Amino acid sequence: MQQLEAIKSYKTFAAGDQIMWRGDALIYVASVVQGVATLSKTMEDGRIQMVGLLMPSDFIGRPDRQTIDFDVVAATDITLCCFARKPFDRLLDTVPHVSQRLMEIALDELDAARDWMVLLGRKTAREKIATFVEMMVRRQHVAGLGLDKQPLVLPLTRDEISNYLGLTLETVSRQLNALKKEGVLRFNDRRRFEVIDMHALHAASGDDADGGVLS
Amino acid sequence: MQQLEAIKSYKTFAAGDQIMWRGDALIYVASVVQGVATLSKTMEDGRIQMVGLLMPSDFIGRPDRQTIDFDVVAATDITLCCFARKPFDRLLDTVPHVSQRLMEIALDELDAARDWMVLLGRKTAREKIATFVEMMVRRQHVAGLGLDKQPLVLPLTRDEISNYLGLTLETVSRQLNALKKEGVLRFNDRRRFEVIDMHALHAASGDDADGGVLS
DNA sequence: CTCATAGCTTGATCTGTATCAAAGAGGAGG
DNA sequence: CCTCCTCTTTGATACAGATCAAGCTATGAG
Numbered sequence: 144m145q146q147l148e149a150i151k152s153y154k155t156f157a158a159g160d161q162i163m164w165r166g167d168a169l170i171y172v173a174s175v176v177q178g179v180a181t182l183s184k185t186m187e188d189g190r191i192q193m194v195g196l197l198m199p200s201d202f203i204g205r206p207d208r209q210t211i212d213f214d215v216v217a218a219t220d221i222t223l224c225c226f227a228r229k230p231f232d233r234l235l236d237t238v239p240h241v242s243q244r245l246m247e248i249a250l251d252e253l254d255a256a257r258d259w260m261v262l263l264g265r266k267t268a269r270e271k272i273a274t275f276v277e278m279m280v281r282r283q284h285v286a287g288l289g290l291d292k293q294p295l296v297l298p299l300t301r302d303e304i305s306n307y308l309g310l311t312l313e314t315v316s317r318q319l320n321a322l323k324k325e326g327v328l329r330f331n332d333r334r335r336f337e338v339i340d341m342h343a344l345h346a347a348s349g350d351d352a353d354g355g356v357l358s
Numbered sequence: 359m360q361q362l363e364a365i366k367s368y369k370t371f372a373a374g375d376q377i378m379w380r381g382d383a384l385i386y387v388a389s390v391v392q393g394v395a396t397l398s399k400t401m402e403d404g405r406i407q408m409v410g411l412l413m414p415s416d417f418i419g420r421p422d423r424q425t426i427d428f429d430v431v432a433a434t435d436i437t438l439c440c441f442a443r444k445p446f447d448r449l450l451d452t453v454p455h456v457s458q459r460l461m462e463i464a465l466d467e468l469d470a471a472r473d474w475m476v477l478l479g480r481k482t483a484r485e486k487i488a489t490f491v492e493m494m495v496r497r498q499h500v501a502g503l504g505l506d507k508q509p510l511v512l513p514l515t516r517d518e519i520s521n522y523l524g525l526t527l528e529t530v531s532r533q534l535n536a537l538k539k540e541g542v543l544r545f546n547d548r549r550r551f552e553v554i555d556m557h558a559l560h561a562a563s564g565d566d567a568d569g570g571v572l573s
Numbered sequence: 574c575t576c577a578t579a580g581c582t583t584g585a586t587c588t589g590t591a592t593c594a595a596a597g598a599g600g601a602g603g
Numbered sequence: 604c605c606t607c608c609t610c611t612t613t614g615a616t617a618c619a620g621a622t623c624a625a626g627c628t629a630t631g632a633g
Contacts, residue, residue: 182472186476186480187566191480192476205465207461208465212472213472236454239451239454246422249461249464250420250464252468254427256472256475257409257410260475263478264407264478264523267619268620300580301580302580309479314619314621317583317620349402351402352402515611516610516612517610525591526591528591528592529590535611535613548610
């Protein structure tokens with residue numbers, strides 16, 4: 144792993160910056176140190192679908208692939224820990240443990256993508272929003288913060304959320320405000336919120352009871 | 359690779375048979391020799407979303423994962439080439455080429471899942487159907503059949519297609535018949551069809567011009 | 574402090590797809 | 604050849620969410 148240390152460097156981007164363009168050569172791989180980035184695809188006529196959300200500890204890059212097929216954009220100010228592609232690939236060939244870890248990451252992403260397919264194809268607007276908020280809660284807890292760290296942050300605008308969930312921004316706004324009115328969420332400002340009724344939130348998500356969220 | 363030969367066996371299933379249940383221990387990995395199987399997830403209340411379609415040459419199984427999180431069902435009669443899990447895993451540790459190939463497969467699936475997310479989240483019913491039919495054309499060509507092999511087969515019922523595309527069976531039926539009426543497709547029976555106007559089909563898919571389908 | 578602007582909310586209306594309902598094939602088994 | 608039974612088609616209607624259209628509210632620049 145000392146070899147990895149030798150080739151790493153940090154890069155920062157401001158909120159809104161494009162980190163990589165669809166079709167770009169993948170000249171480095173990186174992991175997110177702090178901040179949030181979005182992976183998204185745009186159709187010819189401008190319709191956008193987010194296909195992933197990168198948060199601290201997430202990884203960008205794919206062994207043996209030269210390009211990526213989506214845009215990567217900084218949603219907030221973000222710091223990446225980057226490894227130049229060439230030496231990283233060499234490392235893969237020599238250290239089996241690294242490539243095993245990458246396989247795990249790829250399979251985790253695949254599982255997440257499939258869960259998202261259920262959300263996009265079959266869930267109602269309400270269920271989509273509840274699932275999204277629950278995910279924000281879970282991921283911000285995992286990010287080393289205490290279990291009762293409140294308020295939490297919505298790292299995306301209403302418009303970005305709508306592109307993640309396959310909705311319009313108006314529908315996102317209405318559903319979020321409905322959850323507020325019902326006393327499930329409380330907002331300090333547009334970005335900062337607290338979950339008042341975790342049980343109701345989960346019940347609204349359409350997911351199996353006790354997915355282990357509260358454990 | 360002789361080691362792989364030594365541990366393989368064939369299994370067949372009839373159309374409709376459940377091949378693996380969600381949560382099942384993954385006691386073998388397999389590749390599809392012939393026939394089609396579906397991967398799908400069912401919500402508590404019965405809503406179903408297909409998250410993948412296995413056709414000849416596709417692979418089931420994931421290194422280092424003990425269970426799967428979706429159902430695998432035979433859509434047609436199907437033959438699998440199976441490898442017992444334990445010896446297969448041992449092989450992974452000793453033959454790097456195999457695990458590289460598995461990584462490629464996982465990344466291909468991830469790309470496919472992300473494309474499907476765009477379809478589910480942003481495409482209209484018409485675009486979904488056109489994309490699906492185009493995919494059937496492409497995959498049946500790849501399966502070693504001549505480029506002009508017609509008629510082609512729809513290996514799924516209208517109901518199954520609706521679960522793949524995030525629609526209802528009625529909408530699938532209507533859209534398919536609309537394409538027929540417009541002279542884009544021709545049906546011999548419910549399952550066998552020909553593409554009359556490939557260009558119109560592609561134009562209706564919502565995908566970028568010339569995705570290399572016709573080349 | 575004031576303005577400009579990007580993001581958000583809220584209301585009215587429209588529409589694509591779901592839902593509900595019923596009847597029409599096609600194939601398998603007797 | 605008839606009879607189920609499953610799959611499919613087709614029509615009528617309902618509704619969730621999109622679209623269109625104002626306003627509103629933070630925030631950052633000047």
